[in-house]
Amino acid sequence: MFTFLLIVSLTTVRAELVCRLWRRSELPMFSKDGDITIGGIFAFHDNPIDVNHPFKSLPEETKCKILNFRELQNAQTMIFAIEEINNRTDILPGVTLGFKIYDSCRDVRLAIKSAMALVSGPDGRLINDDSCIKPLTVPAIIGQSSSSPLIGIATSLGPFNLPVISHGASCACLSNKKLFPTFFRTIPSDYYQSRVLVQLVKHFGWTWVGAIRSDNDYGNYGMSTFEEIAQQEGVCIEYSEAIYKSYPRERYLKVVDIIKKSTSKVIIAFVSFNDLEILLREMFLQNVTGFQWIGTDSWISAKNPSILEYYKIMSGAIGTTVSNAFIPGLKNFLLNVRPSDTPANTGMTEYWEFLFSCSTTKQNQTTRLPPCTGSENLSGLDNQYTDLSNIGKANNVYKATYAVAYSLHNLLACNTKDLNKTCSKNFKIEPLQLLQYLKTVNFTTGNGENFYFDENGDPAARVKTYDLINWQLSKDGMVEFVTFGAYYAFLSEGQQFVINYDSIVWTGADNKVPKSVCSDSCHPGTRKAAQKGRPICCYDCIPCAEGEISNTTDSPNCLMCYEEYKSNKQKDQCILKDIEFLSFEEKMGILMVTLSVLGASLTMSVALIFYMNRDTPIVKANNSELSFLLLFSLTLCFLCSLTFIDWTKIKWIVWKKNIIIYKLKRKGTFYIIIFL
Structure with a gap:
């Protein structure tokens, strides 16, 4: 009886273990069908809206706020690259690429949710009712510019061997292939950006700096590398403070107080603009100015609407950003994008309504906006979406898309040499296969840049370059990001910076390079x-x-x-050292010579008298030989004092017969005549 009940129970449990999705996945922001679909995850919004979690029912759908126009530009660049590839015959001939692009809202949870939606698909249909195993809907995912959400995506998709290629996640931790074996990126690691910042600080003679970082993976890892390299290069950090958008105001006030009391005049900011903006607001209220800001690519070139308000604090800021590029045809493509009411392709609608203050849907009671006329045009706008003055990250998206396309091209054994250009029609691609081809992909972009990944999935060393950006005020009162130089990692040390010093605007009224040292240099001596x-x-x-x-x-x-x-x-x-002798010109010298000569003369006179009377009994009684020896020694003793006289000032003039004439070098002319 027990055995029968056990079998029935197991059968019932097995019947209940049917793999079902708890809820339908959200539709993508942009999508298009194709033979092979590439996934995309971009932060179309900057912040999620907090929702209630009652723990008794499924939580509310997470909504986002604050539109991010730069990420919209990046997503449209991916679409542009896919359309360009589909129109080419030398890449994937006969194969059409599609895309599904989701919004991560710069949040870890939503980023993972979007990744799972790309893996699972939008519906709950499975191969059978007994297994959750189903083929992946995308062979690779492109996007996500922030490091923390990207770490969540790469960790979650690692077991699926699904390649993830980022255009902006620069945390040095992502180079660890043991933790992130399927991760690639087209932006250099922050390890190199940290080195550039240290060398930039050292280049301008700043050895005493303050440091502000975002309290996330991007800020913590980036600042840790900066501090390590700075210590090796002799640059000291006066303070290092962490900020984050969710921190209370008291924390920001504390950081502002530390900055005000600091003696360093240079601040290194390894932060995102969302975190930095809160700090700048507090500094603006307290009128804290006069600091030279050094920034990273996360904010130094961000055209935020409030940037002009904070220029008083950030005037003359300099920093590094991903090298700019030119993508032919991209500008026209971006300006000709239009909103769509097709499900799973409505990503442009919210942007359109925000930009033109009109509604793309029929007028109803829930909206007060007038309907859009259809004559709206993006070409007359000036924002981060239409601004192509710095599209370094968009170029990284462009390269990431082409990296996937060329890897698929090699995987499908496409033949483009013969007239009959074909590819294998086996579109059931395993992500692990594509992963292997991505590791060896090597191609040249339309602007002539050769690109490939190194062993860590990072861009090759010779393409790790940065532009140097300077905040300046234009004639019409707008903030401009002026490129005043560049850094080339592949050049020899000491020649990596190419800088136009005349084009730099520094903080302060005198427009001079600020001085930031703890102690002034010690001079020779x-x-x-x-x-x-x-x-x-x-x-x-x-x-x-x-x-x-x-x-x-x-x-x-x-x-x-x-x-x-x-x-x-x-x-x-x-x-x-000076060798000093007693001068003949001095009184002591004259006295010594006189006494020495007199003593020697007397001694020699006595010796002469002894010699003349050498046969007398009194001389013989005094041991004449010993007396002569003593008199001779005494003569030498008198004469030895003459060795302390500087005789170099006496010049020999002539020696005639028995007369020696010397000329003494002194103010007057003084002759010494010796008769022999």
Whole structure:
């Protein structure tokens, strides 16, 4: 009986284990059918609206706010690239690419939800009722510019071996192939951006800086790399503070207070503009100005509507951004996009209604906007969508789309050499197969750039370049992002920066390079002495001791001169010691010579008398030999004092017969005549 009940129970449980979706997936923002469909995830909105979670029923649908026009441009660039590929005969001949593009709202949960929608499809139909296994609807996913949502996507899709190619997720952590084996990107890792920022800071002589970062993967990993490299290069960080859009106002006020009390005049900001804008608002209210801001590509070129308001604080800001490019035909494509009321392709509708303050649907009681006339035109607008002055990330989307297309081209063994251009019609592509071809893809874009991935899924080293951007105010009072130079990673050290210094506008009224050091440089003749309890950039300058020198700026120690040398007055050079003799011109010298000659003369006179009377008994009784020796020694003793006289000032003139004439070098002319 028990066995029978167990079998019935297992049968019932098995019948209930039918794989069903709990709810229908949301429709994509943009979609188009094709033989092969490529997935896309972009942050069309910047912030999700918080919803209630009653824990007794399914939560409400998450909604988003704040339209992101730059991401719309990126998504349309992906569509443009796919349309361009479909119209070409040298890539995937006879194969049509489609797309499904979802909104992540720059949120981790929605990004993962969009990824699952791309994997599962929009409906709940399965192969059979016994298994959740079904083929993936897309072979690859392009997009998602933020690192944290991208980490969620790459982690979730890793078990499916589904390639994910990002155009903007630059966190250095994503280069770890053990954690993210299916991740690729067309933007350089923040490891390189951090190195560029350190070298930029060092290039302008700033060794004492403050640091602000977003409290997420992008900010924390990027600032960690910056601090590590800065320490190696001798750049000190006075403070390092984290901010995030959901933090309370008290946290931002604390950061503003730290900035006001700081002595550094340069601020490194590894943040997203959403986080930075809240901080700028507080600084604007407190009129905190006079700081040189250094930014990353996440905000330095962001044309935000409120950017003019904060220019007073951010004037002269400089930073790095992804190198600009030109994509033929893209501008016309972007300006000719129109909204659609077709389900799963309504992504342009909300933007259109916002831009032209009209409704694309029929007038009803829920809206007060007038209906759109159909004559609206995007060409007359000036915003991030229509601005093509800096489309570095759009170019990255363009390259990512072509990377997938060329990988599919190689995977399907397409033949484009013969007149009969064909590809394999087996469109049941396994993501793992495409993954292997992506690792080896190598192609040249329409603007002549050769592109391929390295072993970490990052762009190759020789395409890791950055433009240097400067915030300036135009004649009509608008903020401009002026490119004043570039950084080329493939060039030798010391030549990687190409900068036009005359085109830079600095913060401050004098428009000079701001000075930001903890201690002024120690000049030659002094050495650095670290201040106890402070970073190595803070030090005192101590003069070198006697006999020591330092001949370089900021010398850590003084060098001892050789024994025959001494330090000069400035203590920056060793000079030969002066050999001093008693001068014949001095009174002491004259007295010594006189006494020495007199003593020697007397001694020699006594010796002469002894010699003349050498046969007398008294001389013999005093041991004449010993007496002569003593008198000779005494003569030498008197004469040895003459060796302390500087005889170099006496010039020999002539030696005639028994007369020697010397001329003394002094103010007057003084002759010494010796008769022999």
